[in-house]
Amino acid sequence: MSADPLLLEVKGLKMHFPVSRGFGRAPGWIYAVDGIDFHLRKGETLGLVGESGCGKSTTARAVAQLHRPTAGQVLLKGQDLTRLEGTPLIAARRAMQMVFQDPYASLDPRMTAGDIIAEPLRIYNTRGITHVSRQDLSLRVDELMERVGLSRRFKNRYPHQFSGGQRQRIGIARALALRPELVLCDEPVSALDVSIQAQILNLFKDLQAEFGLAYLFIAHDLAIIEYISTRVAVMYLGTIAELSDAADLYCNPLHPYTQALLSAAPIPDPKVEASRQRIILTGDVPSPDRVRAGCPFYDRCWKRMDHCRERTPRLREAGPGHQVACFLYHDPD
């Protein structure tokens, strides 16, 4: 266990979205994130994995306060961001920046690469949080571009003049401009070609080693999560099913959902691939549009027991550094 102080502490985080169900019907709710807890220490990577729609992006956005959480606390270096607004929130959030999946959609097509990278610092300057001179700002942009592997000569080019991988490098430089300690990465390589994915993943690793960055790293690809993560949280239907040291999760998955996910992932060795058992999940991921009693995975679980229908398992320690929300490992209270 590392003794580094906690950088981020997320407690009981919920993000429910109101949705209209059509004329004359009562509005309903989408329970996108429904009570999750995790923390991050300096320099570590927590991988967040799970099927599409399980609440990964919503978690990152609620942590960043791009969505204001319905409930729970988001403590960044001990300060609860959910209680702040306006300039105090922006100032407090400085240590935490975001990188998005689709660099094309997240970069303003009318701004040059240099202006995009400088924008966070300009905003902080305007709000009086930072006081970086025009000359220093320009130097900082040059430095950042070189650091992420882009020539400073490209400063005046527009996003469409870059490749997908280069655009993501611009997105990373922009996130680093405020010298964050934590970067929330929402599927930052999912839209890229496989060969480019490896380069960008290695860039993330190099930057982490150099600046001691912590990452919350979202991906649906288990191989990417294994490569990048110190610890891994597996999400299912707005909750965390299992959270463990990465190596332990891949050797010894405990939750039936994690076991199914890992058994479906391809293994590069054809012999192992041919001989192993696959667990095929039946049914679809349920829609997060109602509150369910019992375990969120009940409908699709092949190890379910009677009490799993009524009782909701909480994330509990099942071994050192390994938590699981499943009654196979602890009794209902």
Ligand SMILES: Nc1ncnc2c1ncn2[C@@H]1O[C@H](COP(=O)(O)OP(=O)(O)O)[C@@H](O)[C@H]1O
């Ligand atoms: N702004 C929103 N309004 C209503 N529902 C939303 C909103 N954002 C996300 N959702 C819903 O919340 C659930 C989780 O979405 P998301 O966090 O994007 O999942 P993931 O990133 O894991 O694919 C989905 O059912 C999605 O449709």
Ligand SMILES: [Mg+2]
């Ligand atoms: Mg997403």
